[in-house]
Amino acid sequence: MRPVPSTIAAKLKAAAVPIAERGLDQTKIEELAEASGIPKATLYYYFTGKEEILAFLLTDLLTEIAGAVAVASEAPGTARERLVGIVTAQLRVMATQPAVCQALLADLGRAGRVPEIAVAVADAFYTPVERVLAEGAADGSLRKVQDPVATSMAIFGAVTITGLHYLIRGTPLDPKQAAKHLTGVLLDGLARKDRG
Amino acid sequence: MRPVPSTIAAKLKAAAVPIAERGLDQTKIEELAEASGIPKATLYYYFTGKEEILAFLLTDLLTEIAGAVAVASEAPGTARERLVGIVTAQLRVMATQPAVCQALLADLGRAGRVPEIAVAVADAFYTPVERVLAEGAADGSLRKVQDPVATSMAIFGAVTITGLHYLIRGTPLDPKQAAKHLTGVLLDGLARKDRG
DNA sequence: CCGGAGTTTGTACTCACGGTACAACCTCCA
DNA sequence: TGGAGGTTGTACCGTGAGTACAAACTCCGG
Known part of the structure; x- marks a missing residue:
């Protein structure tokens, strides 16, 4: 994969839309081009192909998530x-990047198969949660x-x-x-508190 | 789709293995045959094709889950x-059917796109949980x-x-x-109980 | 202004694979 | 025993991914 100029990278984001709608395999390269x-x-x-285009979009997304999460972790x-x-x-x-996120989450198997992406998912999701659990x-x-x-996996699942x-x-x-609703459930639990 | 005899249906389950490993699109029909x-x-x-074979395996799986869940719901x-x-x-x-389950969960997008499967997922997962929440x-x-x-969605995510x-x-x-660990977290919550 | 390196793009091509067509064969039952 | 329907091999077609390549275009150093 050649270094991708920012002009190309910017345009490319729109390619996530058809992928999110139909899945990568049902999306023709021509459609990505269009x-x-x-x-x-x-x-x-x-x-080198479709797969690499999606991988590029996903690592971009995951880097952004990891960044935002890192900031939140420092608060x-x-x-x-x-x-x-x-x-x-x-x-x-x-909410900001619905298409790429959908492409990622609707096909988690692919993420698992591409080591680079699997690592990025861990950095963006599990690891920070795991750390904050320890801090807590x-x-x-x-x-x-x-x-x-296992707990951070469960949280990952619930959120995503x-x-x-x-x-x-x-x-x-x-x-x-x-997030308020989700963390409300996750923090306080589903059980009725006998003395709360 | 013609009615599938049980002999065929039984043999077919093995086809889930390559699908779980590589994803449906990376699996050739010949490999399913093999x-x-x-x-x-x-x-x-x-x-009529690959898609329908997977759909058959998934509905079979989901029916089984729905059945087991229904029993648990009546306890x-x-x-x-x-x-x-x-x-x-x-x-x-x-645990019993790892391959088909992986095929389902690693490609949730497909499930969402096939109405028949989306309904089966709801019957096997959300709906029973939603009802038990109300009962609780x-x-x-x-x-x-x-x-x-939203809560049953979160539970679905955490579990799957x-x-x-x-x-x-x-x-x-x-x-x-x-399940013990998972429900432990879900029921009691992550927050420290001040008075527990 | 020139020339060359790297980029951009159209076009034409190859090839793998999904899916179809079809015929031979087999099985089972009326 | 014959015919309906299931089973399977083989030959085939079409689509679309990926490659090859050349023309054109941009940009920079001399």
């Missing part, structure tokens, strides 16, 4: 508050869970699948609102 | 206990959540993505154990 306004021959000048306050911030940040990007156990704002890795549903159904996603 | 021991021509006698005890039973049942099927609010074993639909990770990594999945 959607992005970049001729097929030029696409092949920079990328002052309790770990519990930062967890809310992290989830909000993740949902915010989903330390500062007393979160309880100590038995298996932080919730977001994915909004994206698929096309209903507008209010990140703050959704 | 994996299942059913010649290509016979596959096309019963199905005596509190709604809270039934919720644990439902999650356990879902994870149990994932009624019998007092679960707290009243603001948005039961957790399961998917086990499947992708190939680590053995103990349904009881995993």
